[in-house]
Amino acid sequence: MLLGEKVALRPIFRDDLPRFLSFFNDIEVELAGGGDPPTPKTLKEVEKFFDVDADKPDPSKTNFAIEADGKLVGFCGLFEIDETSRTCELGIFIGDKEFWGHGYGRDAVRLLLDYAFRLRNFRRMWLEVHSENERGIRAYKSCGFIEEGRLREHTWLDGRYVDMVLMGVLRDEWRRS
Numbered sequence: 776m777l778l779g780e781k782v783a784l785r786p787i788f789r790d791d792l793p794r795f796l797s798f799f800n801d802i803e804v805e806l807a808g809g810g811d812p813p814t815p816k817t818l819k820e821v822e823k824f825f826d827v828d829a830d831k832p833d834p835s836k837t838n839f840a841i842e843a844d845g846k847l848v849g850f851c852g853l854f855e856i857d858e859t860s861r862t863c864e865l866g867i868f869i870g871d872k873e874f875w876g877h878g879y880g881r882d883a884v885r886l887l888l889d890y891a892f893r894l895r896n897f898r899r900m901w902l903e904v905h906s907e908n909e910r911g912i913r914a915y916k917s918c919g920f921i922e923e924g925r926l927r928e929h930t931w932l933d934g935r936y937v938d939m940v941l942m943g944v945l946r947d948e949w950r951r952s
């Protein structure tokens with residue numbers, strides 16, 4: 776369990792899945808996150824996504840549930856783990872819209888950076904975010920991520936093409952901040 780000022784990051788349990796299912800079927804939440812176009816999700820797909828029945832955790836990722844005010848509000852984690860280069864992708868998804876824009880995301884990202892750099896010895900974290908996700912971009916910048924590049928008109932989102940922004944932070948930069 777990782778404790779921040781506003782959120783706790785903890786393992787994902789089977790009982791969490793129905794709430795995740797409702798997050799994944801909320802079009803506004805799906806569009807905010809971008810990525811694949813929204814499609815109706817089933818409980819089976821959510822079970823597969825979180826690998827809840829796997830005997831061994833998938834070494835390419837580490838998932839956490841995000842809890843705030845005693846409620847499950849989303850998930851975050853390390854993905855695309857590259858043990859050789861000591862890099863990984865940071866992903867975050869707050870599915871409870873009541874919790875958007877109040878500093879919960881920033882707190883979760885700070886916890887994850889501390890976990891990745893200090894406890895897992897990663898050297899670089901990176902992420903992708905679509906250019907219209909201002910809330911996400913501002914939260915990531917405030918945690919030390921900088922824009923490293925942009926894939927222009929890369930993603931079809933809600934009736935138009937938007938840029939995909941690549942952001943990253945190195946351990947030394949994180950330490951200095």
Ligand SMILES: CC(C)(COP(=O)(O)OP(=O)(O)OC[C@H]1O[C@@H](n2cnc3c(N)ncnc32)[C@H](O)[C@@H]1OP(=O)(O)O)[C@@H](O)C(=O)NCCC(=O)NCCS
Pocket residue numbers: 804807808809849867868869870874875876877878879880881882903904905908909910911912913914917
């Ligand atoms: C992106 C996300 C993790 C950010 O977490 P959050 O708790 O909402 O964000 P925070 O409150 O920590 O920070 C938001 C920042 O955007 C600003 N902001 C808040 N509402 C905003 C809005 N409607 N438009 C633009 N900026 C906004 C805040 O002022 C803050 O900036 P500041 O630090 O410069 O003051 C969360 O909103 C989320 O999960 N959204 C849905 C899924 C998603 O977008 N996932 C990320 C995919 S890359």
